[in-house]
Amino acid sequence: KPNASIAYGGRGMSFEADIDESNQFYLMKEKAVIHKKPTPIQIVQVDYPKRSAAVIKEAYFKQASTTDYNGVYKGRYIDFEAKETKNKTSFPLQNIHLHQVNHMRTVVRQNGICFLLIRFFYTQEVYLLDAPTLISFYDNQKERKSIKKADIETYGHMVHTGYQPFVDYLRTVDELYIK
Amino acid sequence: KPNASIAYGGRGMSFEADIDESNQFYLMKEKAVIHKKPTPIQIVQVDYPKRSAAVIKEAYFKQASTTDYNGVYKGRYIDFEAKETKNKTSFPLQNIHLHQVNHMRTVVRQNGICFLLIRFFYTQEVYLLDAPTLISFYDNQKERKSIKKADIETYGHMVHTGYQPFVDYLRTVDELYIK
Ligand SMILES: [Mg+2]
Numbered sequence: 001k002p003n004a005s006i007a008y009g010g011r012g013m014s015f016e017a018d019i020d021e022s023n024q025f026y027l028m029k030e031k032a033v034i035h036k037k038p039t040p041i042q043i044v045q046v047d048y049p050k051r052s053a054a055v056i057k058e059a060y061f062k063q064a065s066t067t068d069y070n071g072v073y074k075g076r077y078i079d080f081e082a083k084e085t086k087n088k089t090s091f092p093l094q095n096i097h098l099h100q101v102n103h104m105r106t107v108v109r110q111n112g113i114c115f116l117l118i119r120f121f122y123t124q125e126v127y128l129l130d131a132p133t134l135i136s137f138y139d140n141q142k143e144r145k146s147i148k149k150a151d152i153e154t155y156g157h158m159v160h161t162g163y164q165p166f167v168d169y170l171r172t173v174d175e176l177y178i179k
Numbered sequence: 180k181p182n183a184s185i186a187y188g189g190r191g192m193s194f195e196a197d198i199d200e201s202n203q204f205y206l207m208k209e210k211a212v213i214h215k216k217p218t219p220i221q222i223v224q225v226d227y228p229k230r231s232a233a234v235i236k237e238a239y240f241k242q243a244s245t246t247d248y249n250g251v252y253k254g255r256y257i258d259f260e261a262k263e264t265k266n267k268t269s270f271p272l273q274n275i276h277l278h279q280v281n282h283m284r285t286v287v288r289q290n291g292i293c294f295l296l297i298r299f300f301y302t303q304e305v306y307l308l309d310a311p312t313l314i315s316f317y318d319n320q321k322e323r324k325s326i327k328k329a330d331i332e333t334y335g336h337m338v339h340t341g342y343q344p345f346v347d348y349l350r351t352v353d354e355l356y357i358k
């Protein structure tokens with residue numbers, strides 16, 4: 001049902017933009033403080049023109065060593081990565097880097113709330129996959145370097161989407177982690 | 180006693196570098212997962228040369244809208260800013276931006292652990308100032324746009340410094356917030 005993409009979040013917005021909007025909503029409602037981390041950049045050359053702002057003239061994108069989002073909700077630490085896929089039947093694991101998985105391991109050990117949000121582009125369905133489940137799929141991948149959508153439906157948790165916020169993942173966090 | 184700067188952390192390292200080292204130590208010991216956020220950059224122009232990495236050709240530094248460090252310790256959310264001053268008798272409040280103070284307000288409301296670490300360059304003393312205390316000084320500054328060192332000694336908490344980690348702020352966090 002590709003029409004779902006018109007109803008929800010399908011305003012030509014990226015999944016990350018929809019999550020940023022949700023985080024803004026949570027912040028405004030004093031529900032949680034969760035931000036996207038800036039993209040890590042390796043700066044090589046900076047010019048300092050007189051009487052104006054420093055200009056970065058040469059820099060490169062660095063691979064993120066952690067997940068993209070973190071913050072605080074009801075005193076608990078929240079940490080997650082968000083990924084959208086155009087694949088209809090599975091989530092390709094090359095979307096997640098090893099160092100991100102390893103970061104998730106360390107967060108889980110510290111008793112942080114850690115997960116992956118997956119949006120299937122064509123249906124606009126969003127699932128929350130708890131980090132220990134994701135890590136288990138990641139560590140046990142063999143030839144098939146992906147998680148079947150059926151498995152995400154079984155082991156993941158559907159996230160309510162709508163308006164204000166677009167992606168209400170904290171409702172799912174409440175059910176799963178806070179109670 | 181300027182010699183303290185030779186004994187502790189005074190290896191020509193910036194305060195941020197010393198904190199990064201401490202965070203690496205905590206991570207390695209599986210004590211906490213705390214990272215410095217990347218510097219926020221406004222990217223204006225990117226070149227995509229054939230067969231090599233994308234090159235950022237024009238970009239500008241953006242002012243940070245949050246604090247520099249955050250992460251998880253014993254399940255709790257940790258959030259702080261670190262500043263060093265060469266001032267001997269006070270900490271100038273222009274070192275902290277209004278939006279950083281406002282970010283701290285939101286974190287405190289969410290029951291996160293939030294504070295400022297101050298290092299006095301000439302003595303290499305490090306103090307932890309709890310966010311509510313900092314906010315109170317910030318909101319009540321009049322002509323004097325600084326916090327007297329004597330007040331930091333009274334209302335702040337001295338942080339143990341040494342080796343491995345250089346700045347053992349989690350020991351102070353334990354005493355103040357965890358118990
Ligand atoms: Mg990412």
Ligand SMILES: [Mg+2]
Pocket residue numbers: 243246247260261
């Ligand atoms: Mg800073």
